[in-house]
Amino acid sequence: MVTILDATTPVAKRVRHPEKQNRPDTEVKRKPEWIRVKAPTSKGYQETRSIVKEHNLVTVCEEAGCPNIGECWDKKHATFMIMGEICTRACAFCNVITGKPNALDMNEPENVAKAVREMGLMHVVITSVDRDDLDDGGAEHFEKVIWAIRAASPETTIEILTPDFLRKPGALERVVAAKPDVFNHNLETVPGNYLTVRPGARYFHSLRLLQRVKELDPTMFTKSGIMVGLGEERNEVLQLMDDLRSADVDFMTIGQYLQPTRKHHEVMSYITPEEFRSYEKIAYTKGFLMVSSSPLTRSSHHAGDDFARLKANRDARMAAADTHN
Numbered sequence: 001m002v003t004i005l006d007a008t009t010p011v012a013k014r015v016r017h018p019e020k021q022n023r024p025d026t027e028v029k030r031k032p033e034w035i036r037v038k039a040p041t042s043k044g045y046q047e048t049r050s051i052v053k054e055h056n057l058v059t060v061c062e063e064a065g066c067p068n069i070g071e072c073w074d075k076k077h078a079t080f081m082i083m084g085e086i087c088t089r090a091c092a093f094c095n096v097i098t099g100k101p102n103a104l105d106m107n108e109p110e111n112v113a114k115a116v117r118e119m120g121l122m123h124v125v126i127t128s129v130d131r132d133d134l135d136d137g138g139a140e141h142f143e144k145v146i147w148a149i150r151a152a153s154p155e156t157t158i159e160i161l162t163p164d165f166l167r168k169p170g171a172l173e174r175v176v177a178a179k180p181d182v183f184n185h186n187l188e189t190v191p192g193n194y195l196t197v198r199p200g201a202r203y204f205h206s207l208r209l210l211q212r213v214k215e216l217d218p219t220m221f222t223k224s225g226i227m228v229g230l231g232e233e234r235n236e237v238l239q240l241m242d243d244l245r246s247a248d249v250d251f252m253t254i255g256q257y258l259q260p261t262r263k264h265h266e267v268m269s270y271i272t273p274e275e276f277r278s279y280e281k282i283a284y285t286k287g288f289l290m291v292s293s294s295p296l297t298r299s300s301h302h303a304g305d306d307f308a309r310l311k312a313n314r315d316a317r318m319a320a321a322d323t324h325n
C-alpha cells in the first residue's frame with residue numbers, strides 16, 4: 001500500500017502513523033482491573049471540551065488518548081499541545097499524528113491565554129509536538145505562549161513539558177529565560193529501550209537538558225517521567241532514578257505504558273500497584289522532592305495539586321537545612 005501524505009489532506013482523514021503501517025500487529029494484552037477508567041460524560045468534561053474547541057486548541061489529553069481525560073477535564077484541567085497536532089518524530093509508544101507539520105498558528109499564544117483565563121486555571125500545563133523542522137525547535141513559540149499567559153493571568157503558574165530541542169543551539173536557554181514555574185522533560189524509558197521506543201532521541205541528551213535547566217536557573221523546578229511496562233528491568237529503573245538525581249531533577253513521575261494501537265510498541269507487562277508504591281518509596285529515599293508513581297500517573301495528572309506540594313516540600317527542606325546550620 002502506498003500512503004500519500006500532504007499538507008492539504010485534512011488531519012482527520014490522514015493515516016495517523018504512516019511509518020507504522022507496514023509493521024506487524026502486536027498482541028494487545030487484556031488490561032488488569034486496576035487500569036479500568038470510566039467513560040468521560042460529566043458536565044465539567046463537556047464544558048472543558050467546548051472551551052478547547054471554541055479556541056481552536058489541541059490537547060495532548062485527546063491526541064494521546066489519555067485514560068485520565070474524564071477525571072481531568074471534569075476538574076477543568078487540560079494539557080494544551082501547541083504548534084499543531086502533527087509531530088516530526090515517530091516514537092513507538094505515542095499516538096500523536098506523525099508527518100510534515102503545518103505552519104505555526106501565530107494566534108495560538110493569545111488563544112491559549114484566553115482559554116487559560118476563561119477556565120480560571122491556577123496552574124496550566126503546556127506541551128508540544130516535536131518540531132524538528134523549525135530552526136529553533138519551537139523555542140520562540142513556547143516563549144510567546146508563556147508571555148501571553150503571564151499577561152492574561154499573572155497568578156497562574158505555568159508548567160511546560162518540552163521536546164528535547166536536539167540539535168537546536170540556544171533553544172533551551174531561550175525557553176528557560178521565559179521563566180516557566182516548572183520545566184518538565186520526560187526521559188520516557190530506560191536507556192536500553194531508546195532504540196526501539198524513542199529512536200529519534202538520545203538518553204544522555206535528555207538527561208543533560210534537565211541538568212542544564214537547573215544550571216541556568218536553580219530556582220526553577222525540574223520534572224521528568226517514565227513509562228514502565230516496556231520491558232525494562234527493575235534495576236534499570238533504579239539506575240535511571242540515580243541519573244535523574246545526578247541531574248538535580250526535583251520531581252519524578254512513573255506510570256504504566258498503555259498501547260494506543262496494534263501497530264505501537266507492545267505492553268510487555270502490567271506493573272502492579274504494589275510495585276508502583278515500591279518505586280515511589282525508593283525514589284523518595286534517593287532525594288526527589290516529589291514522586292508520583294501509580295498505574296495511571298501521567299506527567300500532567302494532578303499537576304496543579306502536585307505543584308503546591310512541590311513548593312511546600314522545597315520550603316520544608318530549606319527550613320530543615322537552615323535549622324542544621
Ligand code: SF4
Nearest residue numbers: 061066069072300301
Ligand atoms: S493526565 Fe494530563 S494528558 Fe491525561 S487527561 Fe489529565 S491533563 Fe490530560
